[in-house]
């Protein structure tokens with residue numbers, strides 16, 4: 107009897123050590139059950155921007171990021187220790203290329219730098235390994251390793267070249283978000299419409315991605331592009347970090363019309379954690395604050411012209427002195443609920459956007475707090491099977507299906523020769 111009690115205590119201690127924050131109003135028994143499910147599940151997160159600091163500040167994932175900010179002032183959410191606490195097995199590292207490169211050039215070089223930095227971290231740390239397939243993620247879980255996967259964010263990176271797309275596939279890239287916030291030569295973005303969807307070349311990009319076995323990521327694109335992709339693709343698509351319009355009607359989110367087509371397509375909407383995409387009030391108050399404080403921020407920028415760190419500190423102090431309402435982690439599960447209602451539980455996932463956002467839902471501080479989402483799903487009555495689907499199994503299923511569609515093919519030998527002048 108005593109031995110059993112001791113074992114139980116040891117077990118719950120180990121489980122509790124997984125996450126940092128237990129909600130104040132949590133039922134401790136349910137919390138322990140949630141942590142057990144969380145620890146056993148394969149968890150795949152669709153989007154992480156720690157790659158920026160890895161290149162721009164030579165950030166080593168072995169160093170603590172707790173309490174630190176990026177060059178631009180946003181808080182850091184990820185390091186190796188925090189990743190281990192998160193329970194994540196597959197983390198999609200964002201190969202993010204800004205739309206400003208359309209004017210400045212250098213998009214492909216930026217993507218190359220980010221890919222190398224991702225490999226650098228996997229080579230430095232035995233707990234990390236680069237992965238490119240659903241099976242490799244499953245194998246890594248058995249070895250208690252964390253997979254770094256790669257997804258390009260912003261189709262600018264291929265510089266209108268399917269030849270480049272194929273080489274990105276060779277380097278391990280397994281999704282491409284077709285645009286970021288601005289349209290380019292072959293696709294529209296959510297707030298920048300130029301072509302009314304995908305152009306003929308854009309459709310060829312989608313077909314080539316199907317042929318290679320690379321996810322088409324519909325986060326950031328316009329609704330018409332999403333529909334065009336659904337018309338063409340033979341493989342499941344993904345939204346690597348988006349919410350749903352049924353909960354918050356934001357252009358970055360996915361409509362019910364798109365959700366209704368997912369059962370046929372097999373794709374997964376990986377729910378973003380950015381409170382302004384999750385919640386109408388947070389979005390409104392953040393926009394109002396930005397407009398109201400713009401003269402002061404401009405003045406600070408002028409004052410700290412040659413002192414980026416000084417500017418960041420002063421700007422963060424100004425924001426802290428003007429707080430806004432920030433939605434909590436339960437709002438993430440409102441979006442999962444809506445996907446479940448409209449498309450079915452097989453089409454929901456998690457796509458945090460860690461290190462790509464100015465704040466996370468309260469009281470989340472970083473990757474280590476991911477178990478809050480598992481707890482909230484359990485509290486709402488989700489079965490263990492359904493929780494595991496959302497945490498990672500849906501993405502693994504879609505990825506395996508995508509790999510099957512690609513099958514055995516020559517990467518370049520059978521590649522499309524279509525060119526955009």
Ligand SMILES: [Zn+2]
Nearest residue numbers: 259326347462
């Ligand atoms: Zn993004």
